[in-house]
Amino acid sequence: MKAVQLNRFGGPEVLEIIEQPIPRPGPGEVLVRVRAAGVNYFETLLRRDLYAVTPELPMVPGVEVAGEIEAVGEGVDAALHGARVAVPMFAIGRPTGGYAEYLAVDAASVVTLPDGLSFEDAAALLVQGLSALHLVRRSPPRGRTVLVTAAAGGVGSLLLQLARRAGAERVIAVAGGPEKLDVARSLGADLGIDYREPGWAGLVREATGGGGADIVYDTVGGAVTRACLEALAPQGKLVFGALGRFELGTAELESMILQNQSLKGFALLPLLTPEGLRADLAELFALAAAGALTVQQGGRYRLDQAAEAHRALESRWSTGKIVLIP
Template sequence: MKAVQFSRFGGPEVLATVERPTPRPGPGEVLVRVRAAGVNYFETLLRRNLYAVTPELPMVPGVEVAGEIETVGHGVDATLRGARVAVPMFAIGRPAGGYAEYVAVEAAAVVPLPDGLSFEQAAALLVQGLTALHLVRRSPPRGRTVLVTAAAGGVGSLLLQLARRAGAERVIAVAGGREKLDVARSLGADLGIDYREPGWAAMVHEATGGLGADIVYDTVGGATTKACLDALAPYGELVFGALGRFELTAAELEGMLFRNQSLKGFALLPLLTAEGLRADLAELFALAATGALTVRQGGRYRLDQAAEAHRALETRRSTGKVVLIP
């Protein structure tokens, strides 16, 4: 089978398409023919060795796939052959392997797809959908003004919709450029602000009568976090979910104390439970299948175009979810 791997750290050019043995499902496992593999920004950080953990090399990235069950291992119901499923590999101890034509996983780990939900949509709702869902649960937005960074991206585009569904009084979208802001507004944002504008946090205060945002969901990190803090209201909550990209200084954190603001860390994996995972995905899949949740597609690339897919994410050219189509 074909797979994409990197054997050294570096730019997108280190991604290479290689031939690997097609895995065979063991007892209790199924072999899934991958129809869509999700591409995530954190995988570009892994490729550059800039993430919170250093991966072993060579590595086949990819932690979320959707496809069809091709064969089953011993002890697995044979009628599952041909079933359309999603595989949240990141949640079952499989931190790699999705950029490939096939994956073999435990039968209990696959999640059925409802009619009307595409493989591309399913892939978009695994890491990014669950992230958006749990961000809203961790910091409920009902009756509050919320700010969403990277609001036209995979997580942001879902998060602003879920925040709206959860009763946010006002949703402020932050993104780069008119096109992305138009996307965010089309998905329910009340206000769009271009983060490339100097002093954009002042626009948040102006739009909120000088108060600022009650909740800021920051999944970007880096220099953006300082501006997010500037946009935060007194007594507000900065929810930070950008592992490896935290740049606030001790003085800035101390300033939060004087404004009675709180910083809440967010990491998805510790929030997931075996019993809750399937229910969470079923909820997201149903919302998307019925049109209640719009899943933006940010680009479809072949496996041998994985480097271009990474470039699209790193240069912020994409809106929505980027996927590989084996």
């Protein structure tokens, strides 16, 4: 089978196509024929050795896949053969292996897909969908004016929809460029603001009568976080979920204290439990299959185009979720 392997750290060109034996499912395992593998921004950081942890090389990246069960191991119900499933590898202690044609995993880790949900959409609802769902749950937006960064991206495009469903009074989308803002507005944002405009935080305050946003969901980090802070209302909450890109200093934190603002961190993995994970994904899958949640696809690439997929993600011009199609 074909797989994408990382043998050394560097630019997208270090992602290489290799041939590996198709794995055999052991006792309690199933063999999944991968039909869509999600590409995540943190994987571009891993590739450059800029993430919170340094992976052991060589490795096959990829932590989320969707596909069909082609074989079952000893002790597994034969009725699972042919089932359409998703595999949230990041949540089951499998941090590698998704950029490949086949994957052998514990049968208990797969989640069945409803009819009408594509493999691409299922892959997009794993890391990004769960992140958006838990961001809304941990910082409920009901009756509030909320601001969503990267609002046309994988997390942001889902987050603004879920915030609307959860009763947000007003959703302000921040993204880079008119096309992305059009996407955000089509998904339910009340207002779109281009973060590339100097002083865009002032536009948020102007649009809110000088008050600012009650809740800011920031999954971008860096300089964007400082502008988000300027757009945050007194007593507002800044929810930060951009691991490794926190740049606020003492002055900004002291300003938050003086305005009774709060900073709330967000990390997905510690929030997931085996029981909750299955229920959460079932909820997301059902919403998407019913057309109540729109999954924004950002591009489909073959395995041998993994480097191009990484370039597209790093360029920031893509919208929605980028997937590999083995």
